[in-house]
Amino acid sequence: MKSLAKIAVLGLPALVMAGINSAPARAQSAATVAPIVVDTAVPIIVSTVNAVKPKPKTTGLGKFEGYVMHANIAQITVRAKGNDMSLETFTLSQVASTKMQAIVDKGGYQYGDKVTIYYDPTTKQALQVKGKPSKAI
Helix, strand or coil: CHHHHHHHHHHHHHHHHHHHHCCCCCCCCCCCCCCCCCCCCCCCCCCCCCCCCCCCCCCCCEEEEEEEEEECCCEEEEEECCCCCCEEEEEECHHHHHHHHHHHHCCCCCCCCEEEEEEECCCCEEEEEEECCCCCC
16 A cells, blocks of 8 residues: 555656646647649650660561461461460461462471461461471472
8 A cells, every 4th residue: 555655646746747837738720831832844855766666567466376287378277386285277368378379389388387477366367477497308
């Protein structure tokens, strides 16, 4: 009991002094804040020397990489590069067909030749076939 009395005797005056010295509670008032003025930005000048240029002919086209299963002047069948079970057959466009005719005259694409086909995704028509045909047997 003596310790409780000592705490009360020492603590009560400390609370009274804290209450007297503290500032009275005030309501929050609207403070006037000056708006921040931002300078207009200086225009950014872009150099045309290092500008990114779009790739020609392949914009909007699908790309299919794989290995030739069968090719002739009308169509080409290709096995996907990463998936052996995926086969795609593309009909050749008029331009690609004339280029394929020149390749077929020299021996044509053989089974297993690596090719990249750029095609129209809506019609699955090959517009360009890139790849090196192997030597004819």
